[in-house]
Amino acid sequence: MADAGSADQLANLHLDEVTGERVSKSELKKRQKQRQQEEKKREKAAAAPAKPKAEKAVSAEEEESHLTPNQYYEIRCGKIQKLRQTKNPNPYPHKFKVTTDLRDFLKQHESIKTGEHLKDVEVRIGGRIYTKRVSGTKLVFYDIRAEGVKVQVMCQAQEAAGEVPFEQQHEHLRRGDIIGIIGYPGRTAPRNRPEGELSIFAREIILLTPCLHQIPSEHYGFKDQEQRYRQRYLDLIMNDQSRNVFVTRSKMVSYIRRFFDEKDFVEVETPMMNAIAGGATAKPFVTHHNDLDMNLFMRVAPELYLKMLIVGGLERVYELGRQFRNEGIDLTHNPEFTTCEFYMAYADVYDIMNITEELVSGLVKHVTGDYKTTFHTQTGEEYHVNWEKPWDRIDMIGALEEACGEKFPPGEELHTTATNDFLKRILKKMKVECTPPQTNARMLDKLVGEFIEETCINPTFITGHPQMMSPLAKYHRDRPGLCERFEAFVCKKEIVNAYTELNDPFDQRLRFEEQARQKEQGDDEAQMVDENFCTSLEFGLPPTGGWGMGIDRLVMFLTDNYSIKEVLAFPFMKEEANQGKDKKPAAEVVGVKPQVEEGIGESSAGASMSLLVDHELYRAQVEHVRRP
Secondary structure: OHHHHHHHHHHOOEEEOOOOEEEOHHHHHHHHHHHHHHHHHHHHHHHOOOOOOOOOOOOHHHHHOOOOHHHHHHHHHHHHHHHHHHOOOOOOOOOOOOOOOHHHHHHHOOOOOOOOEOOOOOEEEEEEEEEEEEOOOOEEEEEEEEOOEEEEEEEEHHHOOOOOOHHHHHOOOOOOOEEEEEEEEEEOOOOOOOOOOEEEEEEEEEEEEOOOOOOOOOOOOOOOHHHHHHOHHHHHHHOHHHHHHHHHHHHHHHHHHHHHHHOOOEEOOOOOEEOOOOOOOOOOOEEEEOOOOEEEEEOOOOHHHHHHHHHOOOOEEEEEEEEEOOOOOEOOEOOEEEEEEEEEEOOOHHHHHHHHHHHHHHHHHHHHOOOEEEEEOOOOOEEEEEOOOOOEEEEHHHHHHHHHOOOOOOHHHOOOHHHHHHHHHHHHHOOOOOOOOOOHHHHHHHHHHHHOHHHOOOOEEEEOOEHHHOOOEOEOOOOOOEEOEEEEEEOOEEEEEEEEEOOOHHHHHHHHHHHHHHHHOOOOOOOOOOHHHHHHHHOOOOOEEEEEEEHHHHHHHHHOOOOHHHOOOOOOOOOOOOOOOOOOOHHHHOOOOOOOOOOOOOOOOOOOOOOOOOHHHHHHHHHHHHOO
16 A cells, blocks of 8 residues: 555656756746746846946045146146135135144153043144045045154044035145144054054144145155255155254254354354455355446455454454355365354464364264264265364374375475475376466375375364465464464365464465465465455454364264265256246146236326236246246
8 A cells, every 4th residue: 555655646746857856746837937037037137238347436636646747737736726716715824823843742642542532632733744545535544744753644524623524624635735733632543453553633624735746755755866956845845864964954053153152252244245355265256246336256264354353352253154165066065155163362273173172072972972973975985983082183294205205395495496396296206186277285285185185084183284375374383384274184074274373464465475476377266465454463463263164064974975965955056958948837827917017018108008918928027037
């Protein structure tokens, strides 16, 4: 009976040809219907047009990153011009109240823990945007810099305050813009790092000044050396190292001023333009005074005026200022440069040596924190310099005799024709070239440069100069023909020149006449006779020590820069051939026209006429303004 029942059940089952199974009639129909429905869906999907792939939203900043600098500039100018017209917001507001120094902010709140927020502490800081990162429509991050330091600014829509909605606060902001931030301090709580970043959580961001240009990316930076010098503002924006150089320079100048002020020196100012270029052996710049119809010389040194002040009774004077010399431009020379000179009554060259060691050693310690520094030359040489006193002293003639292997003429004969022949022979023997005019002073100076200066790495005093090389220095009290003078050298370069001042009016005139003779021989750098200075000496200059130091060169050594252009905010540069000709000013890009001044454009008959400014006229006006 059981076998008969099983056979009946098997006879009622039907074969499912897709799976090979035997199923009931109702189950088979169910499967067949389901398969028909799935087939229809596939046919419908195949017949429907392909759906476009969802593209990731691209921010305006990302799109602009592919523009050329000129394209970015023109687009940016147009957008800022619209803001100038609508004042929504005003891109150039008059004032933003800053209550917090960013350097103080970082120090005061460095102990804030991850995830901690100080919402009761209001922070108002101004700074420049270096990076902008947009994360959706409700979150924006900025890295801003101010006072040489950087901080992250986190902007969240739910924290936004002020009259301007969150999106409008941020849509116009770009890298390089200067913004005002109102917010509170806190530290982020990232998921992928155990410690968050100290940040300003912004409630309001205000555009203070837009940057119209596309600033270099932080990855590639601003490295082109010549462009860094020509666009120092951009160099300072992008390179902290350049900023640090000028901060160090400022500290050095402040220290020097404080040093002399504490020793009862009086800081003075003397003329920049003179009828006679005196005070140093150098070729001057010539300018012209129109009203007096006379040529004047830009000063090469303030020495003569400072000594006249000593005559007048100001017994300790100093001056920090610019000098101008129409000479070559190289890694250590610029046509205009900064010096400090001081003059001290009743002091001599030996007192000045002691003061030099005290000043410079103390300055190095103050600025760097140590007496030892490192300096790298253009060729990669590394000098380890110890500025601690006392410094080495080298006698000029003795060192030259040792280097050349010959006895030099006595000091009182160093100015003679016989010595001129001797020096020419020495130059030939030592294979040293000296360009004309080959005066005794120039040939000796060349030998000193080759055989003495090259040995001076640590601060070194070179002493015992011939009188003919020092027309303003007093004769040596023990060695005829020489004078009481020293030059201080570091890393083979001069930083200080000083001497016991010549106060004998009879001797001074003879020295000036010798300089005049050298000028007649073709030495453009020789000094001229200054009659007013000679007259002042006749009233009596007390025994005096005088000193001059190059500020720029000392800054080079303490900031490890072999080029003087690195330590001058705006070094002299040769004019570019196409400067400004391929770039439109912002006003022209957006069509802003010059305002008409009252009275301009009126005819001789007094009839008023409109001033039409077309494109070419505007360009001509701009070019006229650019010309020196």
